[in-house]
Amino acid sequence: MKSISPIVAFTLLATVAPLLAGCGSSTAASKSGSEPAGAASSKEPVTLLNVSYDPTRELYEEFNADFAKHYEEETGTPVTIEQSHGGAGKQARAVIDGLKADVVTLAIAYDIDQIAELTGLFPKDWQKRLDNNSCPYTSTIVFLVRSGNPKQIKDWDDLVKDGVEVITPNPKTSGGARYNYLGAWGYALKKFGNDEQKARDFVKKLYENVPVLGSGARDSTTTFVQREQGDVLITWENEALLALKELGPEKFEIVTPSVSILAEPPVTVVDKNAAAHGAQEAAVAYLKYLYSPAGQRLAAKHFYRPSLKEHAAPEDLERFKEIELFNVDEVFGGWPEAQAKHFNDGGLFDVIQEEIASSK
């Protein structure tokens, strides 16, 4: 019996130590969290967490610094903005699972609808709270090809040709990928006089040319530009313009198709999360600032089409080609319908993928 006591002691220690360690970690975390806000100020500093999708990294990096300066000047409250990026579907899932976002700035309204529906953290009619359906900026879907356009890709038709490798992410996890898919579908509907079956065949042929589905827009971009896979990348216009800027215009070309889809990435405040730590006011101001002349100028600078063109620099606007755009509401009857028909489990995208897999 005597020899058993060390075991008991150790088992006890083993169970208690992680708890002790856990306490230590939480105090350490809160300490480091308050460090940057230690500056002397008349008002309590606030922190905002912006949970966003993939290609907005560069936009929000500059916008956050600009807003923090503006907000402190206006209200005297220092504000720190934290950023999280990833595939829009994955990010929405994280907020639903408890990531404490104060604002979400995601790729498509449907993902934000899901958060509202499953968590009740903000009202379901959130999209009416800000102008332009809560989309301070828009974009569209274009193609990125290698310099000289070796496969002569001009329009959506060229993506379904034999021997063309197409890079696009997985619509299950990426908002941009859903736009890519619907863009192709919408083009085919227009081309074949609204023949659903022909549109389906067209999209199936396109996905037969996709060797691998990335998890998010940025993942697919690095696959195309860094790992040099594929002949054409279907992506956001802003992502294509950024890739051109970052990686050299001599290496790639942007191809604008004859028709494309209007991408509307919306934003909203996650009311209950923001209110829980007194950041409601700052969160609202943050999103409103996106519509301000400064916010609109930055959006255009970072390759998003501003909703208020008059505030953008003319040389930034020049980069956006005139293009015939259709939107999700017109062609697909809105996001909930498009999602249920195409992207939910067992939806058309799954069926098409299964057909492709079984024919291989």
Added chain:
Amino acid sequence: MNASTLPTTLESPESWQVAGPQLRTATEESTWVRWLLVGSTLTFLTLVLFVPLAAIFAEALRKGWAAYFASFNNPNFWSAVKLSFLATGISVPANLIFGVAASWAIAKFDFRGKSLLITLIDLPFAVSPVVSGLIYVLLFGMTGWLGPWLSSHNIQIIFAVPGIVLATIFVTFPFVARELIPLMQEQGSEEEQAAVSLGANGWQTFFRVTLPNVKWALLYGVILSTARAMGEFGAVSVVSGHIRGKTNTLPLHIEVLYNEYNFVAAFAVASLLTLLALVTLVLKTTLEWRIQRDLEEAAKSE
């Protein structure tokens, strides 16, 4: 069979002598087989190990040393370093205590469910790291079992530091125990029994007899779990929430840099983790030698 073959062998004893030199030992392959084996191993290692390893440093230094060092001059990098050290600093001691307790119990005592316990310790090796992360999301997430209760008490586990620490503990906890159990079993409990019979109490027995006997294996386990804790990506990625400057560990920071077309910085940070791995390898080899010696001594003393 034996009855019919036996006489023939007896009849020709010379054939024994002829057959003798033709008996092959395991290492007596012809030269070309040996070279083929060595050659293919080296080719394989070059392709999957040395070339990628060299590529990390080549990419990191592509724009020179100045750009390389500039990669570390970034607050998000330092917060990732701090978080990685914090997660490692908590999970390794926790696993050290758990590992010693578990292997002590398993090696020195007999009890029901012992083999089940050994199997359970191995669980994190068998489970994909992503699943390990998801376990915590299911437990502590808002839609999970404990999420709503935790949230109403203002406790944040996942998408915060505690979740990252928990995930790291989970993926590293077999290392120490797996190293200690075989050694302790080999050593048996005679020395402890002798100590107790001479009047040592439990703590004295542990610190003066058991611990000195296993110190090298213990250190080995600690080094392995440190390396894994610093490098863990999958499980931590699931519970992190990817808030830059706050919940990104070093491997997650590398992913962020890579995704921002900041390839030099991504590979520069990756080269740090690689250097850490190389140091680990050297320490590991040294310790393996010492543990081997301990094992031999244990075998001799029996």
